Amino acid sequence: DQQVKQNSPSLSVQEGRISILNCDYTNSMFDYFLWYKKYPAEGPTFLISISSIKDKNEDGRFTVFLNKSAKHLSLHIVPSQPGDSAVYFCAASAISSGYSTLTFGKGTMLLVSP
């Protein structure tokens, strides 16, 4: 039973355009959401997060949107750059647990072409 779902295994975008990566969750206890980026043969690196008290968080070219009623979040990358090509994982946790065991989606491979 997948509690965090990334339904698009891959996404191709041209350099300079917007990349939109989507994520859905089923567990209503989740109240903290993160995006991690992973290059081959490296561990995931933290990108951006959002608490359930917000609906948007922005950091440079990266913006995460949260729609709690739909249990949906998305990561927008504008403008996309070839160096953004990587696997992006959506993750969620429950702040109420007091610690942060993350539940991850399966990832979306983003390819940004020049």
Place this chain on the structure above:
Amino acid sequence: GAGVSQSPSNKVTEKGKDVELRCDPISGHTALYWYRQSLGQGLEFLIYFQGNSAPDKSGLPSDRFSAERTGGSVSTLTIQRTQQEDSAVYLCASSFPGLSTDTQYFGPGTRLTVL
């Protein structure tokens, strides 16, 4: 400063053998997590340490899996009598102080292949 390191980077073993995977967290990080990523899957939580104790072992898939942490630092994940389904990349992460909103820093992982 130094990040999370894991060893070995690759491990090939025969079915039925025991393996030990090591994680060196970032110095001073009190929280340590083990995850694994099987082919085509997301990262799956295995166990969480706060200091040397493991308040959450709920992700360990069977009693063949165990982990310990000593000195609040290095952790080892042991898999006994390995099976082919144990083949995966095993990732370790650490954070300070271990609150739910802390950023977890991941190591590069150990790729385990069970023949």
